Amino acid sequence: MEKKIEIIKDIPYRKVKNKELFLDIIKRVDEENKKLPVIVYIHGGGWISGNKETGLNKLLPFVENGYLGVSISYRLSNEAKFPAQIEDCKCAIRFLRANSEKYNIDSEKIGVWGESAGGNLVCLLGVTDDNTFNNSGEWKGYSSRVSAVCDWFGRTNFLIDIKRSEEGPYVYISKLLGGPIEENLEKAIKVSPYYYETKNCPPFLIVHGENDNIVPYSQSEMFYNKLKKNKVDVTLIKVKNAGHGVGFSKKVVNYVISFFDYHLKGQKDNWKEMRKNKRFLEIQP
Secondary structure, eight states: OOEEEEEEEEEEEEEEEEEEEEEEEEEGGGGGOOEEEEEEEESSSSSTTTTTTTHHHHHHHHTTOOOHHHHHHHOOOOOOOOOHHHHHHHHHHHHHHHHHHHHEEEEEEEEEEEEEEHHHHHHHHHOOTTTTTTTTSSTTTSOOOOSSEEEEEEEOGGGGGGTTTTTTGHHHHHHHTTSSSSGOHHHHHTGGGGGGTTTTOOOOEEETTOOOOSSSSSHHHHHHHHHTTTTEEEEEEEEETTTTBBBOOHHHHHHHHHHIIIIIIIOOOOHHHTTTTTTEEEEEO
């Protein structure tokens, strides 16, 4: 039987400099009285474009599988420089916890999933605690920690690009930081998940196309090795023959669903079988 889906659009979660920021919630009507685990989607677009509407269709398979889906907006770099973007994301997580009763949220089971620029932001949510980027905005007193992170081809180490920040896609980095990397080294380190202490991180699933020419696959490989060295539960999926954007294939999405099912619902068998006791995987899209 087809499941009836409800979308609650444009819920304000923050007001900053007379601008309101919104999030959308997508849920199954037949589960509206249950406390559900949450998957928060953070859109990409080089921190300068994109919108929360792109997340709704992508969240649908997860909602049908028993999750509450949330897609958030955040300030883009043409209106606010880093760290505004991660501050907004943290405020959104606090909002969900502060309003968990209203929206039937299991506040101990919040996972995040982001693509490209959104991948960078979900990685920052995963590697930082409540003492970092967490003092801006409303809902103070609530934690912004998350329980599981799915990063799709996010940039994790900005210092590697230090000589290229005015070239091609790298110009988006300059717009985010407020100038070239070499003139904003402190910001470049703070926006790089790679440079944070990672020993107490939540589980990570990293998905990246092997032929990505916007965010090189090596970024995810380097970050994976750092997490693994610090004994974080991390899986890296290399998507064969894929570029920037690995496609929304059923095979890839099933890995993501199984990852969240394991870490947010405690459903272990499927994820263990898919991993086959390996922490590094290669799949065709």
